[in-house]
Amino acid sequence: MQDAVVITGSxxxxxxxxxxxxxxxxxxxxxxxxxxxxDVNADLSTPEGRELAVAKVLDICSTPRGVVANAGLSPIHHxxxxxxxxxxxxxxNLLDSFLLPLASNNNGCAVAISSIGAAxxxxxxxxxxxxxGNIKDARSIINALLNSNPTExxxxxxxxxxxAVALYVRTNAKxxxxxxVRLNCVAPGRMETAMLDGLLSxxxxxxxxxxxxxxxxxxxxxxxxARAVDFFLKPASSFVHGQILYVDGGSEALLRPHxx
Ligand code: NAD
Numbered sequence: 001m002q003d004a005v006v007i008t009g010s011x012x013x014x015x016x017x018x019x020x021x022x023x024x025x026x027x028x029x030x031x032x033x034x035x036x037x038x039d040v041n042a043d044l045s046t047p048e049g050r051e052l053a054v055a056k057v058l059d060i061c062s063t064p065r066g067v068v069a070n071a072g073l074s075p076i077h078h079x080x081x082x083x084x085x086x087x088x089x090x091x092x093n094l095l096d097s098f099l100l101p102l103a104s105n106n107n108g109c110a111v112a113i114s115s116i117g118a119a120x121x122x123x124x125x126x127x128x129x130x131x132x133g134n135i136k137d138a139r140s141i142i143n144a145l146l147n148s149n150p151t152e153x154x155x156x157x158x159x160x161x162x163x164a165v166a167l168y169v170r171t172n173a174k175x176x177x178x179x180x181v182r183l184n185c186v187a188p189g190r191m192e193t194a195m196l197d198g199l200l201s202x203x204x205x206x207x208x209x210x211x212x213x214x215x216x217x218x219x220x221x222x223x224x225x226a227r228a229v230d231f232f233l234k235p236a237s238s239f240v241h242g243q244i245l246y247v248d249g250g251s252e253a254l255l256r257p258h259x260x
Pocket of ligand 1: 008009010011012013014015032033034035042043044045070071072073086113114115116117187188189190191192193194195196222
């Protein structure tokens with residue numbers, strides 16, 4: 001297979017919606033998920049799972065045209081250290097690993113999935129550790145958060161990872177451009193998936209979600225957000241690189257109108 005688009009977290013939610021859109025256009029898709037329904041079954045929460053995922057994908061297609069680093073755990077996942085593994089290392093390590101294979105394809109590009117949580121902010125020390133590759137201190141900060149307030153630890157770890165994902169895209173724009181590979185980021189707002197259902201049914205978290213300013217609409221279907229990801233994968237966006245696109249009905253603009 002040549003020219004495939006690789007999607008992590010392809011078995012549900014945004015990943016599944018993107019698989020459907022791309023498949024309907026005749027694009028070859030390689031889905032990675034820990035759950036059934038993916039082409040490559042791998043758990044991105046471990047180094048071995050991430051290595052296996054990359055190796056299996058490259059066995060199927062050594063010259064992918066696109067990679068979408070989408071898989072993510074919810075802020076209410078019981079283990080914030082696992083959130084860090086999937087939502088940060090599962091994005092960073094996969095994107096790093098696929099840069100050269102993408103560079104071997106003339107139209108190579110990648111999209112990372114962040115979140116409106118990035119605009120709300122995270123823990124600066126944790127974000128710095130993530131971006132510096134200081135895994136040991138990152139784990140210590142998460143453990144300290146966990147000891148003081150487990151719910152808060154999940155939220156702070158999640159939003160810090162999402163800030164780091166967006167900053168990865170910005171700070172790697174030069175490196176990826178030199179390799180001839182476009183890299184962009186989509187940051188969804190409220191998106192109707194199992195993850196949002198879980199957040200809205202959580203007594204401590206739901207009020208924060210409900211307090212997000214609402215722009216043109218309160219929430220979007222996964223396929224509405226997937227269409228923005230699809231744009232970044234297409235030649236129509238061939239001059240777009242290093243950008244963060246909030247697909248959130250305007251929530252981010254309402255939250256911080258003076259940030260450009
Ligand atoms: P979802 O929970 O519906 O689907 C996530 C998919 O990722 C699932 O198929 C799951 O099995 C897979 N996954 C999770 N952990 C994995 C692991 N260790 N290894 C392999 N696969 C794994 O989530 P979603 O709502 O579709 O979220 C997709 C992305 O969008 C995530 O990065 C999420 O943080 C982000 N996001 C979602 C919302 C929202 O409101 N739903 C808002 C902002 C950002």
